Amino acid sequence: SSEAAQKRWTTSDFDVGKPLGRGKFGHVYLAREKRSNHIVALKVLFKTQLHQSQVEHQLRREVEIQSHLRHPNILRLYGYFYDQKRVYLILEYAARGELYKELQKCKYFSERRAATYVASLARALIYCHGKHVIHRDIKPENLLIGAQGELKIADFGWSVHTFNRRRTMCGTLDYLPPEMVESLEHDASVDIWSLGILCYEFLYGVPPFEAREHSETYKRIVQVDLKFPPKPIVSSYAKDLISQMLVKESTRRLPLHKLLEHPWIVQNADPSG
Numbered sequence: 447s448s449e450a451a452q453k454r455w456t457t458s459d460f461d462v463g464k465p466l467g468r469g470k471f472g473h474v475y476l477a478r479e480k481r482s483n484h485i486v487a488l489k490v491l492f493k494t495q496l497h498q499s500q501v502e503h504q505l506r507r508e509v510e511i512q513s514h515l516r517h518p519n520i521l522r523l524y525g526y527f528y529d530q531k532r533v534y535l536i537l538e539y540a541a542r543g544e545l546y547k548e549l550q551k552c553k554y555f556s557e558r559r560a561a562t563y564v565a566s567l568a569r570a571l572i573y574c575h576g577k578h579v580i581h582r583d584i585k586p587e588n589l590l591i592g593a594q595g596e597l598k599i600a601d602f603g604w605s606v607h608t609f610n611r612r613r614t615m616c617g618t619l620d621y622l623p624p625e626m627v628e629s630l631e632h633d634a635s636v637d638i639w640s641l642g643i644l645c646y647e648f649l650y651g652v653p654p655f656e657a658r659e660h661s662e663t664y665k666r667i668v669q670v671d672l673k674f675p676p677k678p679i680v681s682s683y684a685k686d687l688i689s690q691m692l693v694k695e696s697t698r699r700l701p702l703h704k705l706l707e708h709p710w711i712v713q714n715a716d717p718s719g
């Protein structure tokens with residue numbers, strides 16, 4: 447609510463509960479806002495750490511970006527407040543927790559589950575690109591699952607407005623497209639590449655260019671050394687979609703709206719997302 451965005455919150459407005467996980471730069475707790483009984487995730491960031499990592503401006507930009515984003519597959523940032531030592535982010539609580547833990551548990555997802563997640567992420571990214579925001583850090587660690595099993599993109603630590611895009615290196619190498627590992631200019635099509643990596647990892651349990659050494663992963667990415675193992679068995683429609691997303695030439699990657707019309711998505715994704 448817009449009230450949440452303006453109100454001066456303090457920790458005494460919340461009953462703080464169990465730790466939910468170690469997010470970026472700090473801990474996240476389950477919390478209940480006392481007046482409304484609304485359950486939220488409260489992320490605590492230490493000012494000293496933010497200062498040391500020189501990310502204060504990034505956090506301010508992120509809060510600004512997030513305050514304009516409203517989408518069922520994007521975790522809400524309701525508001526923030528701070529005290530002497532800490533900055534607190536009031537986040538939407540994703541009741542079924544972290545996607546990567548679910549992926550570790552199941553090893554890999556069914557084609558229906560993978561396609562449903564990929565379609566909802568594509569819709570969220572279409573929405574972000576419509577607002578000139580590219581996410582650039584789509585990986586399992588940044589995805590959460592809501593109460594109805596819906597996917598939520600949760601971490602905008604690296605999102606930028608396209609007009610002031612920066613060429614900083616971000617996150618694990620596995621998800622970076624060639625133009626980023628070669629630190630060239632990049633645009634929204636980086637998210638298409640990352641979504642292709644994610645789709646592969648949903649179906650096979652590992653990202654496509656994984657290797658023991660960073661240098662090896664780097665080589666496999668720039669060569670787009672894409673291989674589909676014989677197991678688990680994956681439909682040729684799924685392989686076709688992945689092959690159309692993991693294309694070196696960024697302008698030739700399948701556009702997100704075309705992804706939603708791809709037969710593998712049409713036949714496998716649950717429309718409710």
Ligand SMILES: COc1ccc(C(=O)Nc2ccccc2)cc1NC(=O)CCSc1ncnc(N)c1Br
Binds near residue numbers: 501538543590
């Ligand atoms: C919109 O979600 C965010 C927005 C911003 C930032 C953030 O730290 N930005 C940032 C921090 C420092 C510098 C620059 C940017 C982080 C998140 N999100 C998270 O950290 C996820 C916390 S874990 C969790 N959350 C809800 N339900 C659960 N079940 C769990 Br587990």
